[in-house]
Amino acid sequence: MTRTWNFYAGPATLPPPALERARVEIPNWENTGMSVMETSHRSPEYDAVHEGAISLMTELLGLDDDHQVLFLQGGASMQFAMLPMNFIPDGGSADFVNTGTWSQKAIKEANIIASCRVAGSSEEGGFTRIPKQAELDLDPSASYVHITSNNTIKGTQYHEFPDTAGVPLVADMSSDILWRPIDANRFNLIYAGAQKNIGPSGVTIAIIKKSWLEKANENLPSMLAYATYSAKNSLYNTPPTFAIYMVRNVLEWLKEQGGLAAVEKTNRAKGDLLYGVIADNPDFYTCPVAEDSRSYMNVVFRLPSEDLEAKFVAEGKAAGMVGLKGHRSVGGCRASIYNAMPLEGVQVLAGFMEEFAKNNG
């Protein structure tokens, strides 16, 4: 396969073995003479894929018996609404830590449905850091505390999760789920659109603490109630079967890499390499993010001028690297280096950055 070094923030690069397996299996999958896309979601062949994806996710994250993997649709954006619908009771309120665009969208949706508080924020200073524990003003009676574990646009990431003193902790992990081992059982809900770190768009992964469902609001439309997905093992209606098949392929690849501890090592090497190039060329590259809050998934940086940024993106593309432009809301440059981006791709980018600084500095 001829591959482009793909630094897009999402949908993002996928592991070649996961794609290759799909290529081989599309015309004739498991000797069915069909592809997985054409097969009933109630067939035994599909069931093996569905269960395989769930058990790989359970194993990789070390989930206990009270945590269940669900497949939903509507993206992480749908979770912004579904979560308060399900878990803020009449007269209740949830706490949010505001760390940028995605947190703000989650807050906006929660405010439509119920009431919520901002218990911490890094808005002052332009979301360039993660608020510290001591800065949080948590409501002990909140229904839950919501954080965004990795801020895809601003390039910040939690390196230690907050202590919520027993209040259920919920995280949007769309852009860093599975990047390293974590204590996933600490969370009452983790959700992630698949298209950054685990697969194609079209499926949203949720990991829910089953015993929390006892507190969920009733009288919700079936498709908007976590309880429906839990009770029916995400097969109440037709799930996005092909997307789940790809997630299974990606998780299998991840396991073959040695699981989360191994992938963390590579991810840290990749991030350290890029932040190192930025630090070594301080007159040319700057990273606006506080050192203790820097993301190992989305490395954001600025060049001396917007013209040079545009030139950097264009020359990068000509050299086989796409997606280096920062999010349209913030400008600058961004390299998204999720699990499936190999160290080699980041080495190519680091070499290009050194060269570009030398030629244009």
Ligand SMILES: *Cc1c(COP(=O)(O)O)cnc(C)c1O
């Ligand atoms: C991309 C992203 C989203 C939006 O995901 P959709 O699946 O497009 O709704 C939400 N939160 C974070 C942290 C993201 O990176």
